Amino acid sequence: MINRTLLLISLVSRLGTGIAASVSALFVTQVAGLSLRSVGLALTAATAVAVAASIWLGHLADRLGAREMYAGLLALQAAATAGLVLVRDVGGYVMVVLALAVADLGQRSAQGTVIHAVVAPDQRLATRARVRVAANLGFAGGAGLGGIVLAVDTPAAYQGGLLATAVLLLITLALVLRLPRVPAVTSPTGSWEVLRDRPFVLFTGLNGLLNIHNPMLIVAIPLWIAVGTDAPHWIVSVLLGVNAIGVVLLQIRLTRGTDSVAGAARAGRRAGVLLALACAALSLTGRTSIAVTVALLVLASIVHVGGEILESASGWGASYALSPPGLVGQYQGAHAMGRGLGDLIGPTLFTAIVIPLGLTGWLLTAATFATAGILTPAVLRTAAPPATPDPHTLPAEPHDRRPR
Structure with a gap:
């Protein structure tokens, strides 16, 4: 059940981002009227900030609970995607793409932490592989839907595509909340x-x-x-x-x-x-x-x-x-x-x-x-794996238990 939910989360979220990836650049240049140079600079700056914050975002996933962090970042991504339809100047665009970049990179660490906690150790890598396959299938489907939007090529179609992405991200959020809660870690370690x-x-x-x-x-x-x-x-x-x-x-x-x-x-x-x-x-x-x-x-x-x-x-x-x-x-x-x-x-x-x-x-x-x-x-070769179990890891579900 958990693995099926993880696959659905990946499929649905990437279905939405596939639509957004197809239409967002043309929307902000052709409908919102921003220059290519402004778009490029804003995307680069937003990505740089998000990259710099990645470790801190992972630290928050440890402290607040990875599932809740994952859900919160999906909510941020959905709100920013919907907000993109209102963008008409560079300042508004910078705020939106910064939120999107932070949400995207933060989700990577939150998703990885959730999988570490809710999946048996000997199945984690296989699960991540299946999740990536589902992500590729979802993105391909989203890109196909985005192609329909591009074929219609009207402001309303672009806005509809972006709002559809926001809805799919909210559905993903609901799926994330179906996963077991990952306990927050309260031990006093630094954020870096x-x-x-x-x-x-x-x-x-x-x-x-x-x-x-x-x-x-x-x-x-x-x-x-x-x-x-x-x-x-x-x-x-x-x-x-x-x-x-x-x-x-x-x-x-x-x-x-x-x-x-x-x-x-x-x-x-x-x-x-x-x-x-x-x-x-x-x-x-x-x-x-x-x-x-x-x-x-x-x-x-x-x-x-x-x-x-x-x-x-x-x-x-x-x-x-x-x-x-x-x-x-x-x-x-x-x-x-x-x-x-x-x-x-x-x-x-x-x-x-x-x-x-x-x-x-x-x-x-x-x-x-x-x-x-x-x-x-x-x-x-110089790295040493931890010797003790991680407190994030949840007990295995009954059907996942192995004979000792």
Whole structure:
């Protein structure tokens, strides 16, 4: 029952965010009348603030109760999404996107803490993998609904899409409240205690570097296809489809065995190698004939999705295995901060350095991925998993109990 609720939460929330992702940019530029430069600066600033607050948000999940924190952030996201329809100036937009960025990053740590508490230890990674598959399916469905809004292309349609997202987020909130309550932790630890764990901090930095695969897929590859290759522009949708299908088919399988520090280390190393190989393939596409270019792009996309899945599994496994009692939220927040840094620096890195340098830029990116992957096991070898049970963890449900 709990696992089914977690899957529904992921599916419904991402159905809504898929709609919003499809229509929000066009709404604020074409209906609200904001400039592209203003939108870009506001999004970057809001993401930077949210990334800086990630650990503190995870700390609040520990202190207030992760389920209540999760529900509260969903309420904030729903209110901000609905408020977006009222935006007509830059000041209002900044307030809305700041609330959305904080809600998004805060939910990552709250969701991770909830799963840690309500799911049996030997099922946590498998559950996170299934949750991610549900998220991808939901986002794809939401993007399809958003496409209908874009086809209608009227202010009322855009507003309706955003309000529909807000409603779906409120439904998600109700589903979250069906989960068992996660006890708040009252032990007197500081809100930045995780920063004293040097191996974990180094790991989150390496994991964040690997996470630039996300803006690589969404920003860099489409731009590179347009300005650096002779491939038809429609191939972008094919590559995104390959990625979505790959996650659905492989996420659960490739996540197996990553629920220990050693397993997370292996996954991180393999992720770095695969992402480096994807970049190496992309580096050749600026100099090949169209048929070879398309083949290399598809190959790079297939290899990329393997690296993406293993990077996620490595982050989940290490952040759970290394979380001390009472600090699961903080560790989930630090993990979210590392990934958020990757999302933050990635677009600028690719647009200002990698794409202008072409082959050299892609090879430098390949070297970055490979280095981060190779260093991950070395860093995690110095980390020590906690020896005592975590107070967040709830007793197993009767049907989850194992014979002793």
